[in-house]
C-alpha cells in the first residue's frame with residue numbers, strides 16, 4: 205500500500221514557537237542582516253502578539269505594521285527598537301499590510317512621535333475613510349443583518365457586549381498609497397509590494413527578493429487560516445479573491461515566511477495547499493447544508509455548520525464573524541455556479557428585521 209505524504213511546513217522561528225507553547229512573548233530577533241522582528245502584545249486576543257518587522261534603510265528604519273493601539277504594545281515597540289540600537293524617532297515610515305487595528309493601530313502614534321509616513325493600499329485606505337462615517341456604518345450594519353436573514357428572535361445572540369468592542373478612536377489615515385508591484389523603499393529596492401486581497405480588500409504582502417523573505421501579514425499564517433468574510437456592504441467574492449491571491453504565492457517556496465502572527469516558517473507551497481484544502485472542505489460542508497435544507501438563509505446555514513466552540517457558544521462579535529465567513533463561502537459557491545441565490549427586495553420596518561433580501565440559497 206502506498207500513502208501520499210502530505211507536504212508540511214517547517215517552522216523556522218523556533219524561539220517563537222517555543223515561546224508560543226510556553227504562552228510567553230517571543231524574543232526580539234535579528235532575522236536577516238538589516239531586518240528584525242519585534243513582537244508587540246495583542247491583549248485579550250488568542251493571537252497574543254503581533255510581529256512588527258523592522259527594515260534598515262540608509263537614514264533610519266521602516267516598520268512593517270505597528271501593532272495594537274495600547275500603551276503596553278507601544279512600550280514593547282519602543283523597548284524592542286532600543287534593544288537593536290534604534291529609537292522611535294528613527295522610524296521613517298510604516299508599511300501597513302492591512303487596516304485591521306492590530307496592524308495599523310499604533311501607526312498614528314509612531315507618526316506623531318517620529319514624523320514617519322504611513323503607507324497602505326488604496327482600498328484599505330478607502331475602507332478607513334468609510335468607517336469614520338457613522339451613518340454609513342449603521343446603514344451597512346442593517347443591510348448586512350437583513351441580507352443574512354437574521355430575525356428578531358435571533359437578535360440577542362448578535363448583541364456585541366462592551367467587553368468585545370474596543371474604541372480605538374479615529375484610525376490613522378494613509379499618507380502614501382501603495383500599488384501592487386510597487387517598490388516602496390528607494391533605500392531598499394529589493395522590497396516589493398504584492399497585493400493579496402481577501403482577508404481585507406487592500407491587503408499587501410511585502411517580498412524582499414534579496415533577503416528571500418515574504419512578509420505575509422495575515423494572508424498566510426502557519427497555524428490558523430485568516431478570517432475571510434463578506435464585509436459590511438461589500439460586493440464581490442472575497443473568498444474567491446483570497447484563493448486566487450493565495451495561489452499567486454506559489455513560486456516563493458524558497459522564501460522564509462515572516463507572518464504578522466505566530467511564528468516564521470518555510471514551505472509556502474505546502475501551506476497554500478493546506479489552505480486550499482481547508483476551504484474546499486468548508487465549501488463542501490456549506491453545500492451539504494444547502495442540499496439538506498434548500499432555501500436556507502445565511503443565518504440558518506451558519507447554525508448548521510460545525511464551529512470550534514459550537515454554534516450555541518458562538519455569540520456576539522464571534523457570531524457576526526461566523527456569519528460573514530459563511531456568507532463568503534455561499535457567495536463563492538454561487539460564483540462557481542453550484543448554488544443560486546433567490547434574492548428579494550428588502551425592507552426594514554420600525555427596526556424589525558424581516559426575512560427579505562436574504563440569501564435564500566438553493567442548489568442549482
Ligand SMILES: [Zn+2]
Pocket residue numbers: 302304403422
Ligand atoms: Zn487582519
Ligand SMILES: [Zn+2]
Pocket residue numbers: 304306307422464465
Ligand atoms: Zn492580524
